[in-house]
Amino acid sequence: MLDIKNYIRSIPDYPKKGILFRDITTLIKNERAFAATINQIVERSEKFNFTKIAAIESRGFVFASAVSYILKKPFIMLRKKNKLPADVHSIDFELEYGTATIEVHKDSINENDTVLIIDDLIATGGTAEAAAKLIEISKGKVSAFIFVINLFDLGGSDNLIKKNYKVENLIDFPGH
DSSP states (O other): OOOGGGGOEEEETOSSTTOEEEEOHHHHTSHHHHHHHHHHHHHHHTTSOOSEEEEETTHHHHHHHHHHHHHTOOEEEEEETTOOSSOEEEEEEEETTEEEEEEEETTSOOTTOEEEEEEEEESSSHHHHHHHHHHHHTTOEEEEEEEEEEEGGGOHHHHHHHTTOOEEEEEEEOOO
């Protein structure tokens, strides 16, 4: 089995000093590594019951759109502020290196929807928690999270689990 961990590039001091950036571009440019990653996400998703797949802009889109296609589930984009043209729900949140806002169209998620959230990486968990809040204020339910990379020492995955969310991580790396 292909070890996708070998296809992640680490870049020190990006986007600012003290951050060790885990770069997925080296994984997605390799068709075997990308296929192995998508297959692992699909396999792990089988543990959960969900009606829709959501992903966080922008690297999460790369993985979630492929999974959505394979599983034939609707794909919902959670986007940065002012990127969606219709009425939106909006959440502000803290990042490891600043603040941000993500939004979802108000008509993307219905009351009976259960949503699998896919992203490339979890660090402190601020973005993931904001994504969950967007699903919940849309009257949907978070089925689970699947992350390609877990920066385990930053605690985001553990924080989600403590808040009773189900979490799957394909690979672990230290965040510093």
